[in-house]
Amino acid sequence: MKYVSCKHLEHGIAFFSRNIECCCISSHEGGGQIECVHDYFGEPIDWDNFFAQRRKIRDLHKSGEIYSKCKGCYYLEERDWDDEDYFCEMLIGHWSHCNCNCIYCYTDEDKYYFNTREFYHIGPVIQDMLDKNLIRNGGEITFGGGEPTILEEFEDLLNAFISHGINNIRIHSSGIKFSPAIYQGLSEGKVTTIISIDSSTPETYKRIKNINTFSKVRENIEKYAKANGPLYVKYVLMPGFNDTLEEIQGWLEHCQAAGVKRVAFDIEDHWFKANRNHIPQHVYDLFDYVVKNHSYYGLNEYQLYERAMNLREDRKKCENNG
Ligand code: SF4
Ligand code: SF4
Known part of the structure; x- marks a missing residue:
């Protein structure tokens, strides 16, 4: 109907x-x-x-x-609409613990609280849904809490989805802990994984993430890239922290060396909202650089998040009006 x-x-x-x-x-x-x-x-x-x-x-x-x-x-x-009772759009966001400390994260407000907040085991209810065939393809299953790979039941949970044939699972990970299930899902093309490294040097990484895990994350990106699946290495531009051409070129060079084929580019939300009406020229230029040069770095795809698209649209409007 x-x-x-x-x-x-x-x-x-x-x-x-x-x-x-x-x-x-x-x-x-x-x-x-x-x-x-x-x-x-x-x-x-x-x-x-x-x-x-x-x-x-x-x-x-x-x-x-x-x-x-x-x-x-x-x-x-x-x-x-098909009028049937099943699920194909799912958000798993029942926990907020994370092994990273990004200063732009909502958890930065009170890291201790978010890292100790009690959460439940979701595995049994998901298994019940799979057993009853209540989860189908056609939409997206997203992990949207803290860091999924540190959940005790994560490997089993992801393997259960994959072996059930679910083919569109989206995972944001800090990249600090390697997950064999993510690797498997990437290699089968069923799991899209996004790792935000935001930097090309340990110093910049530490300023944004408050933790010394730059090498570990790079190493895991290199491992995941070998799965030849939908892995996106992301860069959240934070003016004042990582907004230099050298830093971005270093990030793209590492992606190329690791065999990464997709990147995602975004701008930090709080900064964007506060500065939307007076964005410095060099920020526009950095976005243009990624868009225009991604194939030079062997990348097949770049993804701009909504804020980044707004930023490019704003500039086009200015250019057209000016
Ligand atoms: S996305 Fe949520 S709030 Fe919006 S129409 Fe659907 S159910 Fe309603
Ligand atoms: S990796 Fe994600 S959840 Fe963890 S601190 Fe960074 S933004 Fe927050």
């Missing part, structure tokens, strides 16, 4: 530290944060009840109304 809905409302699930929601989208008029299970800490789930609750919102949309928390959300679209 054709009606206005969204992929998360139809087939999404997001595990957070104390509850389960439909999605992680919240910056629109309705505010999102649609809670499906309240006060959750890894307990078994009654799926019939879960889907019955979800159906109430689906039925509202079928009747032509929009659920209050979804109002104004850019994920809403009118199309033929």
Whole structure:
């Protein structure tokens, strides 16, 4: 049936530290944060009840109304939805522990709190979902908490997804700990992995990450690159820390030497918001450099995150108006 809905409302699930929601989208008029299970800490789930609750919102949309928390959300679209009960969009974000200390991370606000916050084992509930065939391909499974590789159950969890045939899993990792399951997933093309190194020298790395693991991360990037899969090595530009051409060239040279084929480039969020109306010329130039020269470094693909795309769009508008 054709009606206005969204992929998360139809087939999404997001595990957070104390509850389960439909999605992680919240910056629109309705505010999102649609809670499906309240006060959750890894307990078994009654799926019939879960889907019955979800159906109430689906039925509202079928009747032509929009659920209050979804109002104004850019994920809403009118199309033929399949009306089945399963998940293909999943966020695993129930923990915040990390083995890195990026100064731009939300956890930097209170590292001790985020590194000691209690979290639950998610493996049993995921296995239950796989056993009941409730997880299907067609969307994306994302790990979005702290560092996934340090979760005790991570290897088993990822192997369970891979052996079930799930083919679109996205993992952000600090790259400090090597994961054989990530390597396997990369080599099968099922796991996209993003490692943000943000530097080309141990000194710059330490200033941004507050830890001396530069060589370890480079070594692991080299290992993962051998899997020939969708590995992205990322650079978050932080003006005042890593915004020199030499640093960026060194980063690209290392990617090339390691056999990396994809990079991602972004600009640090807080700095971007505070400086959006007066971005220095050299920042635009660094973005142009990566875009124009990526193939020179043997890269097949560069990915610009939304902020970086906005930055390039802003400049185009200025050039056109000026
Ligand atoms: S419409 Fe927006 S808020 Fe509602 S479920 Fe979809 S993504 Fe979440
Ligand atoms: S690696 Fe990710 S989760 Fe860990 S501190 Fe850096 S940004 Fe935060």
